[in-house]
Amino acid sequence: xxxxxxxxxxxxxxxxxxxxxxxxxxxxxxxxxxxxxxxxxxxxxxxxxxxxxxxxxxxxxxxxxxxxxxxxxxxxxxxxxxxxxxxxxxxxxxxxxxxxxxxxxxxxxxxxxxxxxxxxxxxxxxxxxxxxxxxxxxxxxxxxxxxxxxxxxxxxxxxxxxxxxxxxxxxxxxxxxxxxxxxxxxxxxxxxxxxxxxxxxxxxxxxxxxxxxxxxxxxxxxxxxxxxxxxxxxxxxxxxxxxxxxxxxxxxxxxxxxxxxxxxxxxx
Amino acid sequence: xxxxxxxxxxxxxxxxxxxxxxxxxxxxxxxxxxxxxxxxxxxxxxxxxxxxxxxxxxxxxxxxxxxxxxxxxxxxxxxxxxxxxxxxxxxxxxxxxxxxxxxxxxxxxxxxxxxxxxxxxxxxxxxxxxxxxxxxxxxxxxxxxxxxxxxxxxxxxxxxxxxxxxxxxxxxxxxxxxxxxxxxxxxxxxxxxxxxxxxxxxxxxxxxxxxxxxxxxxxxxxxxx
Amino acid sequence: xxxxxxxxxxxxxxxxxxxxxxxxxxxxxxxxxxxxxxxxxxxxxxxxxxxxxxxxxxxxxxxxxxxxxxxxxxxxxxxxxxxxxxxxxxxxxxxxxxxxxxxxxxxxxxxxxxxxxxxxxxxxxxxxxxxxxxxxxxxxxxxxxxxxxxxxxxxxxxxxxxxxxxxxxxxxxxxxxxxxxxxxxxxxxxxxxxxxxxxxxxxxxxxxxxxxxxxxxxxxxxxxxxxxxxxxxxxxxxxxxxxxxxxxxxxxxxxxxxxxxxxxxxxxxxxxxxx
Numbered sequence: 007x008x009x010x011x012x013x014x015x016x017x018x019x020x021x022x023x024x025x026x027x028x029x030x031x032x033x034x035x036x037x038x039x040x041x042x043x044x045x046x047x048x049x050x051x052x053x054x055x056x057x058x059x060x061x062x063x064x065x066x067x068x069x070x071x072x073x074x075x076x077x078x079x080x081x082x083x084x085x086x087x088x089x090x091x092x093x094x095x096x097x098x099x100x101x102x103x104x105x106x107x108x109x110x111x112x113x114x115x116x117x118x119x120x121x122x123x124x125x126x127x128x129x130x131x132x133x134x135x136x137x138x139x140x141x142x143x144x145x146x147x148x149x150x151x152x153x154x155x156x157x158x159x160x161x162x163x164x165x166x167x168x169x170x171x172x173x174x175x176x177x178x179x180x181x182x183x184x185x186x187x188x189x190x191x192x193x194x195x196x197x198x199x200x201x202x203x204x205x206x207x208x209x210x211x212x213x214x215x216x217x218x219x220x221x222x223x224x225x226x227x228x229x230x231x232x233x234x235x236x237x238x239x240x241x242x243x244x245x246x247x248x249x250x251x252x253x254x255x256x257x258x259x260x261x262x263x264x265x266x267x268x269x270x271x272x273x274x
Numbered sequence: 275x276x277x278x279x280x281x282x283x284x285x286x287x288x289x290x291x292x293x294x295x296x297x298x299x300x301x302x303x304x305x306x307x308x309x310x311x312x313x314x315x316x317x318x319x320x321x322x323x324x325x326x327x328x329x330x331x332x333x334x335x336x337x338x339x340x341x342x343x344x345x346x347x348x349x350x351x352x353x354x355x356x357x358x359x360x361x362x363x364x365x366x367x368x369x370x371x372x373x374x375x376x377x378x379x380x381x382x383x384x385x386x387x388x389x390x391x392x393x394x395x396x397x398x399x400x401x402x403x404x405x406x407x408x409x410x411x412x413x414x415x416x417x418x419x420x421x422x423x424x425x426x427x428x429x430x431x432x433x434x435x436x437x438x439x440x441x442x443x444x445x446x447x448x449x450x451x452x453x454x455x456x457x458x459x460x461x462x463x464x465x466x467x468x469x470x471x472x473x474x475x476x477x478x479x480x481x482x483x484x485x486x487x488x489x490x491x492x493x494x495x496x497x498x499x
Numbered sequence: 500x501x502x503x504x505x506x507x508x509x510x511x512x513x514x515x516x517x518x519x520x521x522x523x524x525x526x527x528x529x530x531x532x533x534x535x536x537x538x539x540x541x542x543x544x545x546x547x548x549x550x551x552x553x554x555x556x557x558x559x560x561x562x563x564x565x566x567x568x569x570x571x572x573x574x575x576x577x578x579x580x581x582x583x584x585x586x587x588x589x590x591x592x593x594x595x596x597x598x599x600x601x602x603x604x605x606x607x608x609x610x611x612x613x614x615x616x617x618x619x620x621x622x623x624x625x626x627x628x629x630x631x632x633x634x635x636x637x638x639x640x641x642x643x644x645x646x647x648x649x650x651x652x653x654x655x656x657x658x659x660x661x662x663x664x665x666x667x668x669x670x671x672x673x674x675x676x677x678x679x680x681x682x683x684x685x686x687x688x689x690x691x692x693x694x695x696x697x698x699x700x701x702x703x704x705x706x707x708x709x710x711x712x713x714x715x716x717x718x719x720x721x722x723x724x725x726x727x728x729x730x731x732x733x734x735x736x737x738x739x740x741x742x743x744x745x746x747x748x749x750x751x752x753x754x755x756x757x758x759x760x761x762x763x764x765x766x767x768x769x770x771x772x773x774x
Contacts, residue, residue, distance in 0.1 A: 044641030044669040053447075062450045084456035092451050095667070099444040102452075104389040106369060110463060115452035117461045118382075126461055152539060162452055178667045181539040181695050183737035207669055210742075248670045251698065251742035258758040264765050272749040401589065407553050408590035411582040412650060413606025415574040429602065432592040436636075440588065 008032040008055060008090060008170045008201070013069035015054050020065075024050040025225045027069070032170055032203050037196045039212035039233065040205040042222035043246030048205040051222065052174040055203060057086030073169070088119060091163035095175040097155035100162070101147045108150075109134070109143045112161040119166070126165075133164040136198075137191055153184025157191060171195070173204040177211065189214075209237055209250040221245050279350055286357035295364045299357060302364070307356045311349050318345035368392060370466040377465045382454070398438055405433045500529035500687050501579060501657045503550060507559035510545050519545040521713030522559075529657075532684050533691045534700040537710035538737055543693045546710070547660050550691070551580040564657075578607045581656035585663045587640075587647035596622070596638070596646060597631040603654040614653075621653035624679050626671075641672045648679065659683055661692040665699055677703050698741045701725060701756035711736045722754040 009031050016023040025047040032038050032055075040048050053059035060067050061083045071078045073089050081089075094100060105111040112133050116126040134140045137157050142150065147158050156176060163171060176192070177185040189211050196202060196215045206212050212219060212233065219236040221229040223245050229236055236242075238253050249257070252273050259269060290299040318341055325338025368389065376385040406416065409429045415422055449455075503526070510520040520542045527533055535543045548554040549561045552573040561568040563579055581603070584590060593599035600621055604614045622628045625645040630638065635646055648664065664676045673696075680690050680703055694700050700707055701721040709717040709724065709732070717724050717732055725733070725740040727748055733740060740756065747755030747764065755761040 043671055045639035056451060058447055058451060062447050082455070083450050084453035087451055087453040094444070094448070096444065099441055100448040102386075102390075102449065103393050103445070104369075104372075104386060113463060117463065118453040118456055120456065120458060120461055123461055123463065126463065159448075166452065175667075181737075182697075182739065183538050185695075186737065186739075207667075243670070246670050248673075255743055255746060255758055255761070258762060259765070262762045262765070264762070269750065269765070272746050404584075404586070404589045407548075408584045409592075410573045411551055411553060411577055411584070412590070412603035412654065413574050413577040415572070415606070417572055417574070429590075429592045433589060437588055 007034060007072075007074055008203070009070075009072040010051075010055060011070045011072060013054055013067065013071065015050055015059055015068075016066045017050075018064035018066075023225060025054070025222075028222075028225075028227055029069075030220055030227070030230070032201055034169070034201050035199045036218065037200075037202045037204065037216045039216035039219040040203065040222055041207070041209060041212065041219060041237075041247045042205075046222040046246070047225040048222055049174050050225075052092060052172050052203070052205060055170075056090045056092035056172050057081065057083055058092065061086070084119065087115070087168070088166050089168050090170045090172055091115075091166050091168035092172040092174065093156075093159050093163055093176055095178040097152055097159055097179070100159040101155060103148070105147060107143065108139070108145050108147050108158050108161075111147045111158055112165050115162050115166040129165045129167065133161040136164060136195070137161050151184060152180050153187040156180060156184065156188050160188075160191070170201045170203065173202065175205055175207065177206065177208060185211075207248070209248055210252075213237055213250040213252065221247060282350055282354045282357065286354060286361055290357075290361055290364075293361075293365050295361070298364055299360050303353065303357045303360045306360065307352050311352050314348045314352060315345045318348055373462060373465050376459075377462055379459075382460050386449075386454075397441070398434060401437050401441075402430065402434050405430050405437070501564035501689070502529055502562075503527040503564075503580075503658065503689065503691075504562040505546070505549065505559065506562070508546070508549060508556050508561065509558035510542075510549070510554060511557045512545075518713050520549075523713070523715055525708065525715065525718075527689060527691065529689055530684065530687050531689055531706055532680060532704045533689075533706045533708060534704040535691065535693050535708045535710060536695070536697070536700060536736075536738060541710040541736070542713040543710050544662060545713075547582065547662065547691065547693060550576075550658070550660055551582050552576040553582070574606070577603075577654070577656070579656055580658040580660060581651040581654045582660045583648050583651045583662060583664065585666065587643040590647055590650075591635045591643060594634055595632050596627055596635055599635055599646060600627075600650045600653050603650050607654050607656075609655075617653040617655050621649040624652060624675075624682060625649040626675050640667060641669050644668060645672060645675060648676070652679065652683075656688070658689040658691070661690070663693050663695065665694060665696050673699060680704075697725070697739060701741045701743075709733070709736060709738070721756040722760065725756040726754045 010028055013028045014023045014026045028051060030038070040051060042048055050059065053063060054067065054071060057071070057078060059065055078086060101111060102114055105114060109130055113126050113130040116129050134143055137160065139154070139157050139161065142154060142158070147155065150158065160176070177188050180188060192202070192204070193215050204212065204216070216233045218231065219233045220227055221236060228245055229239065237250050242249050256270065256273055259265065287296065290296040319337050320335040320341065322338055322341030322344055325340040327339035328336055329339055329342065330337040372385045372389050376382060409426070410416055414426050414429060416426055505523050505525040508520050508523040509518055511518055523546060535546065537543050545554060549556060549568070550563070552568050552571060555569060563576060568576060591599055593602060597618060600618045601614060604617050609617060622631065625648055627642065627646060627649060635643055638646065644667065648661070651659065665673045668676065677699070680692070683690050692704070705720060707719065707721055707724040708715055716736065717729055723729070725744045730740060743758050743761040744756050747753065747761050752761070752764045752768065755764050
C-alpha cells in the first residue's frame with residue numbers, strides 16, 4: 007500500500023509549492039486515476055509518489071510517503087524504484103539509448119539491481135509476455151513506433167516487479183493506434199490485479215480502468231471518490247477536467263428531452 | 275629503413291587483411307596521416323643537417339639522400355601509428371568494448387557515458403534540424419546574406435542547448451527510476467567471448483614491447499636497418 | 500483568401516526508398532477548415548510541410564495562391580502559410596512571451612503599429628494577455644503550446660496549419676484552440692490541422708481527410724467520413740469514429756458525429772414518427 011500523508015512539495019527556486027497537503031492512498035490491486043488541468047500538480051504528485059522527488063529533483067518536501075506503513079524517507083532511489091515504478095509521457099526520453107535490443111532495454115532495471123542473471127532473464131520474458139510484445143524482443147528500441155516504445159518503457163518498469171505502478175499521462179503523446187495499444191495493455195494489467203496510479207486527460211480511458219478518481223487543482227485535491235461519481239459530477243468542467251464522452255452525451259441527450267431508457271441503453 | 279616497414283607490415287597490414295578491413299584501413303589511415311606526413315617528409319628531406327649526397331637544390335634549401343632516408347623512416351613510423359589506431363577503431367564494436375570494460379570493473383556510470391556519447395551528436399543534429407524548420411516556418415531567412423544567417427543563429431542555438439539539457443534531465447530521471455544509481459556493479463547479460471587464443475595473443479603483444487625495447491638498446495635492431 | 504493545391508504529390512526522403520507521400524491530389528479552397536487524420540507514419544506531417552516549402556516535392560506540384568511553391572523561398576511562403584509545430588520547445592527561444600510572439604510578425608515585415616496590434620490580438624486569443632513579460636519556460640507545457648500558436652497567429656497569414664494542436668493539451672487548452680480556429684475561419688482564413696482527437700475534429704472542422712501509407716483514403720465532411728459505411732476504412736487506419744457516431748449507430752441513426760447532430764437526428768425521428 008502506497009500512502010501520501012499531507013504531502014507538500016516546492017521545487018527549488020519556486021515561489022509556491024506545486025502540491026499542498028495532498029493525502030491519498032493506493033491500495034494493493036487498486037487503480038487510482040488522477041485528473042486535473044495542466045499545472046495542477048499531477049506530475050509533481052507522481053514524482054513524489056515514486057521517490058524521484060526529492061531524490062533526483064531538488065526541492066523541499068513536507069509530509070510523508072509511506073510504503074506498507076513504513077516511511078520511505080531513508081530509502082535510496084534504487085530501492086524506491088523496485089517498489090514504486092514510474093513511467094512518463096514521452097517514450098523517447100525513457101529509452102536508455104544504450105541498449106541494442108528491446109530485451110536488453112527491459113532487462114536494464116533488473117541488471118542495475120544486481121540480480122542473478124537467470125532472474126533477470128525470467129523477469130524480462132515475463133514482462134514481454136504480459137505486455138504482448140515478445141515479438142519485439144530483438145528489435146532496436148529506437149526504431150519502434152511511439153506506442154510500442156511506450157510499452158517497452160512500461161516493460162522496463164514491470165521487470166522491476168514494483169508493488170505499485172505510477173503512470174504520468176502515458177498516452178498523451180501517442181497516436182490513436184498507440185493509445186489503443188497502451189490502453190488495452192493497462193486494462194489487462196488492471197484486470198490482473200496491478201496497483202496503478204495513473205494521471206490522464208483522457209477521462210474515457212480512466213472511466214474504463216479506474217476504481218477511484220481524485221481531482222487535483224492548483225496543487226490540492228478538490229474531489230475524490232468512486233470513478234462514476236467523480237467523473238459524472240456537475241462541477242467537473244469548472245475544475246478544468248473534461249467529462250468522459252458517455253457522461254457528456256448523456257447530459258446533452260437528457261437536456262434535450264431524450265432521457266428515456268432505450269436511448270440511455272445505447273450509451274453502453 | 276627495413277625496421278619500420280617490417281613493423282608496419284606485421285603489426286598493421288597483416289592483421290587488417292586478416293580482419294577484412296585492409297582497404298578501409300588504408301583509406302582512413304592515409305587521410306589521417308596526410309597533413310603530418312607531408313610536413314614531416316618535407317622537413318626531413320630538405321632540412322637534414324650534414325647530408326652529403328645532394329639530390330635537388332631549390333633556392334636556399336637542399337634535398338639530400340640521407341634526408342630522404344630519414345624522411346621515409348619517419349613517414350613509415352607515422353603510418354604505423356595511425357594504422358594501429360585505425361585498426362583498433364575498425365575492428366572494435368563500441369557496445370562490446372564498453373560491456374567488457376564494465377565486466378572488468380569500470381563503473382557502470384562511466385560505461386553508460388561512453389556508450390551514450392555516441393548518440394549525442396546525431397541527437398543534437400536532429401533537434402537542430404527540427405528547430406531550424408520551425409524558425410523558418412516563422413519567416414527566419416536561412417537563404418540570405420552571411421550577416422543575416424549569422425543573426426539567424428540566435429533563435430536556433432538557444433533552443434538546441436535548452437532542449438538538449440532538458441532531455442538530459444528527463445533521461446536522468448528515467449535512469450534513476452530504473453535503479454541506475456545503485457552503487458556497485460550491475461549484472462551483465464553477456465560479454466564478448468575471450469578465447470584462450472586471444473588471451474595468449476594479448477600476452478604476447480604485451481611482452482613484445484619490453485622485448486623490442488631491450489633489442490633496440492642492445493643494438494640488435496640496427497642489424498635490420 | 501487563397502487556394503492551396505497539391506497535384507500528384509510524391510515525396511521520398513533522402514536515404515529512403517519509402518514513398519512517404521505517394522501520389523496525393525488535394526485542393527483546399529479559401530476559408531475551409533480541414534482536418535488531416537491518420538496514424539503516425541501515414542504521411543500527414545510530410546504532406547503539410549510541403550505547404551510552406553519546408554519540403555520540396557520529389558514528384559508533382561504544390562500551388563499556393565496559384566503560384567508554384569517551388570519558385571518561392573520558405574521565408575516568402577511563410578507570409579502566406581503559417582505552420583505551427585507540435586513541440587513548442589523546439590522553437591521557443593525568446594526571454595519573454597511578448598518577444599516570442601513578435602518574432603514571426605517581425606520576420607514577415609509587418610510595420611510596428613500592425614505588429615503591436617497583431618501581437619496583442621494573438622495573446623488575447625490564446626489567453627496569454629497577462630503573461631506578456633513572463634519567461635516562456637515559467638509557463639506550463641499546455642500554455643507553452645498556446646504560445647507557439649500565438650506566435651504564428653500574430654503573423655496574420657491567410658492560411659494556418661496546425662500540427663497536432665490538441666495533443667497533450669488540457670481541457671482549457673483544447674477550448675482555446677477550438678475558438679482560435681473558429682475565429683480564424685470567421686476572418687476568412689483557411690485552417691488545416693493534423694489531429695488525433697476525432698471528437699475535436701468532428702466538432703471543429705468542415706472537412707476531414709484521412710491518410711494511410713502516404714495516400715488519401717477518405718475525404719469528406721465529418722458526417723460523411725464517420726458514417727457507418729466508412730467504418731471499415733477507419734478500422735484499417737486504427738481510427739475510431741467519435742462517440743456520438745457510435746451511439747447513433749446503436750439507435751439506428753447514421754452520420755451523427757457530434758452531440759448536436761445526434762440530438763438533431765433524434766428530433767427528426769421523433770417528429771417523423773408523430774407524422
